[in-house]
Amino acid sequence: MPSEPVACPEPAGPSGLSEVPLRRTCPFDPPPGLAELRAAEPITRRVMPLDGTELWLVTSHDLVRRMLADPRWSSSLDGGLSPEQPLHVTQPEPGMFISMDAPEHGRYRRMLTAHFTVQRMNRLRPRIEQIVAERLDAMERLPRPVDLVAEFALPVPSLVICELLGMPYEDRAEFQAAARVIVDMTASPEQIDAAVAGLAAHLAKLIAAKREEPDDALIGELIREGALTDGELVQISMLLLVAGHETTANMLGLGTLLLLHHPDQLALVREGAPGAADELLRYLSIVDLVMFRGAKEDLTLGGQEIKAGEFGLASLAAANRDPALCEDPDRLDVTRPKTAHVALGFGPHQCLGQNLARLELEIALQALLRRFPGLRAAVPLEEVPVRENAAIHGVHSLPVIW
Amino acid sequence: MSAVDAAVEVTVNRESCCGAGQCALAAPEVFTQSEEDGLVVLLDPNPPAELHDAVRRAESHCPTRSVTVR
């Protein structure tokens, strides 16, 4: 099969010009309508269909990068994904630095950067390889078809985070079960609240144990450095879990599905194409229309006057398919030189775990495709359950055979 | 190639750096991340011509615009 984009259904007609187009008609592509907006009005006033908030929708690569790098746009926001909780300014819990601005954000971020460098992540490689190999062994023992999401895409990143945090082996099953509920789109708010509370209690216990006997994993090291309270350590651990689990899991699930539709690209990934992780991140942009910011003062962006207190939303997917970013942006090409894509964000909040994410994606996809050279989906594309309206794009399950 | 490639002077700003590591990924011969704080460390302010593309890529990929190539 040639490496053309998969034939996806034709875009539905624009559902009211003034709404942010949120729905992907093809799980791999930005929602229809964003490309036209990017060309005609790369910053434009729109309304969010989920909560009715009016905001500035930003779709070009240049303007998305400008907005995300500009400290006048605040990250201290919450809500925006449901009518019950419209987008609003918030005061984050101590430690929840993804929702903080300078200088508080920098204080936490700088305590963590040394633990996430390219060099440091490379030292985790043997452990990640082992975790991946064990999951593949487990898959091999199961009756086929096997759900790749439940048996591989979800457990690998959560076990890697356990490794990173220094979670004892005997606690990992319980930890994984709670983490699974938090990322489960079908769980009720009560179930999620209970799982979050359970995890926080679990993490508090872990942190207390590490205070007694700090080890060389992340929590132990942060305790030894001595600058964080237990409450902050719980929030930071939760943030790492939430930010690193669902994202990586969805990249593995949706990324595998995409490669199964591009066998030539799949072969290149199996052979170890070095830029594959970044190209898959760019192409799929699984974190997209959730990049909210709030203007802290009056400013101009792309010729528009923005007033203090107004909200902005960056479409990472639209920016990543901008012809100004790379040649032929709608073509998947794992051999292209690394682009300045924004799938991991841009500016001071750009993904802290990005070098771990690259490593996990590279190791896991390559090992999966090598272990099962005949891997294929057990159902047609249209029947793979896609996560509609999810904050992070992906598939609920992916039955595979080999 | 051209005048652009004659000689370059690379500078980094450790104040604004957020330790994303894009520079070390793009040009590991020129940039690394400190083991102490994870922030950028410049290994070679005047890299040879064959690395000019890579340092310009680091400049354009750095999320906090902490890499300058002149």
Ligand code: HEM
């Ligand atoms: C594999 C795919 C991943 C994607 C697509 C992704 C994407 C992103 C994006 C877009 C942001 C910016 C958010 C913003 O500006 O508001 C971000 C931030 C963050 N990510 Fe990731 N991420 C991934 C994996 C990971 C992993 C594996 C970890 C850690 C274990 C992680 C930890 C974080 C943290 C802590 C932040 C907040 C950084 C800050 O506010 O300074 N991410 N990520």
Ligand code: SF4
């Ligand atoms: S790319 Fe920029 S922010 Fe990231 S480590 Fe290098 S200089 Fe710092």
